[in-house]
Amino acid sequence: MKEKYVEVFAKAFDLPPEQIGPDIAMGVTEAWDSIGHMFFITGLEDAFQISLEGADIIQINSYDKGIEILKKYGVEI
16 A cells, blocks of 8 residues: 555655655645645545545645545555
């Protein structure tokens, strides 16, 4: 599952997979803008066959927070 998570990050933010890790966060990672965020969210929903709630979409602001939120939907990274 981690590979799929990293793949979604890499595609949404146009970053090499080897750069994806716990230091990736909104406001720190230049590529993480509002459009990239929406690509990321839709990528997560497609990859893991879930539908994120609005409050959760807003809270996903880092690599680690994404993992935490996905756990609520039964996705273990």
